[in-house]
Amino acid sequence: MKEVEAGEFLKRSREYPVVDTRSPAEFACGHIPGAINLPLFDNSERKIIGTLYKQQGQKAAIKVGLTIAGPKMAGFIEQVEALHSQNVLIHCWRGGMRSHSMAWLLELYGFDVWIFKGGYKAYRNALLDYFKNPLPLRVIAGSTGSMKTALLKKLREMEEQVVDLEGLANHPGSSFGNQVSTGQPSTEQFQNNLFAEFFSMNPLRPIWLEDESFSIGKVHLVEGLYRAMQESPHYLVLLPWKQRIAVLLQEYGQIPKEKLIQAIQGIAKKLGTVLANQAIHSVETGDLAKAAEIILNYYDRAYSKGIQRKQDLVLGPFHVNAENMEETATKLIHYRQ
Known part of the structure; x- marks a missing residue:
């Protein structure tokens, strides 16, 4: 997997599908036009993971996250296969664990994967910077x-x-x-x-x-x-x-x-x-x-x-x-x- 900055990510998005691994609620508030929502966690699951991370730390959150996401892995692969593209672009909120986890899975299966460095937050910053020019x-x-x-x-x-x-x-x-x-x-x-x-x-x-x-x-x-x-x-x-x-x-x-x-x-x-x-x-x-x-x-x-x-x-x-x-x-x- 490769991490790319906003400019390259957006140029590649003209050719390849963009997978947004954030929750449906995050996606509904705003997303990169044309992106497909493939949430690692649904809205309630994300809340559980977030609360656990704050209260018990990263390792506890990872264990529960794996328990939740594990049964969904085959489904994730099938949904990306339906996009009919060997190359896939992935992002989450800040280019963190959700996008890297999905990228690891898809690359393991054989896809060529690019991760948006900084995630959706970087996209919004790129948007604001663009209109300053x-x-x-x-x-x-x-x-x-x-x-x-x-x-x-x-x-x-x-x-x-x-x-x-x-x-x-x-x-x-x-x-x-x-x-x-x-x-x-x-x-x-x-x-x-x-x-x-x-x-x-x-x-x-x-x-x-x-x-x-x-x-x-x-x-x-x-x-x-x-x-x-x-x-x-x-x-x-x-x-x-x-x-x-x-x-x-x-x-x-x-x-x-x-x-x-x-x-x-x-x-x-x-x-x-x-x-x-x-x-x-x-x-x-x-x-x-x-x-x-x-x-x-x-x-x-x-x-x-x-x-x-x-x-x-x-x-x-x-x-x-x-x-x-x-x-x-x-x-x-x-x-x-």
């Missing part, structure tokens, strides 16, 4: 309903490097995004997925993403990435008011009335009692376009304040051609300051 970010900015997500999709189709923050967060932003999201990953897993996306890209080419706040729904960006976004060029896109209303009706118009009202109530303090009540009344009477107008006015004022603070970074504006998104995307790609 300069990144060639290109931020698409624009008011709510300006088709920024559609523009990112077109850029990706044109083989540009794109990171869809809202897609990875499984949340389209805003209070209304809560009503269409089917569930978000943990913040830790969201950040891991972000890292995987960025790590796979060419750092010498532009990376396009959408202007976002630090939080997207219930998950948070990596602080280093958020700071880099605030310091990167912002490409301001504009779409006519009526078209923006149409975009919002298409995105959110099928949400049940009670959920739309719940979303309005979520921003009622910021919107103001009078306007919130007017928007709710519009939803109740079926005038969704009127409700969208009221809400857009609020979001536009808030966004205008935010973009003014970054005025020195703003390029454009670029008028979105909803009928020909490739035309708009081409303008962004070839724009020269």
Whole structure:
């Protein structure tokens, strides 16, 4: 077996399966994207071993650990055989006994094994360090309903490097995004997925993403990435008011009335009692376009304040051609300051 640092481990993970020997609970909180959970101990067993280690020491914990893991060994081998790879990458929390024990077993059986030196903890440190470095970010900015997500999709189709923050967060932003999201990953897993996306890209080419706040729904960006976004060029896109209303009706118009009202109530303090009540009344009477107008006015004022603070970074504006998104995307790609 061989121990490798984070960079080599992550590069090899593009070719070979990654086996995470931590408990299911640890894995659920956050894991390397694409990793397979093959826990040496389940959640309750890990607790027993941990308590025993603290109270009676390492040797006592090892004996009980062997008693628990011993009957599982053949099953571990069979599960790794099902991955159809002679080469296997393994890690635990800190690159300690769990990963080394599994590596010993698999190597004994004939697999070629690499252990992640420092384990998942080292992976998280590598993630944080990565986002401290300069990144060639290109931020698409624009008011709510300006088709920024559609523009990112077109850029990706044109083989540009794109990171869809809202897609990875499984949340389209805003209070209304809560009503269409089917569930978000943990913040830790969201950040891991972000890292995987960025790590796979060419750092010498532009990376396009959408202007976002630090939080997207219930998950948070990596602080280093958020700071880099605030310091990167912002490409301001504009779409006519009526078209923006149409975009919002298409995105959110099928949400049940009670959920739309719940979303309005979520921003009622910021919107103001009078306007919130007017928007709710519009939803109740079926005038969704009127409700969208009221809400857009609020979001536009808030966004205008935010973009003014970054005025020195703003390029454009670029008028979105909803009928020909490739035309708009081409303008962004070839724009020269």
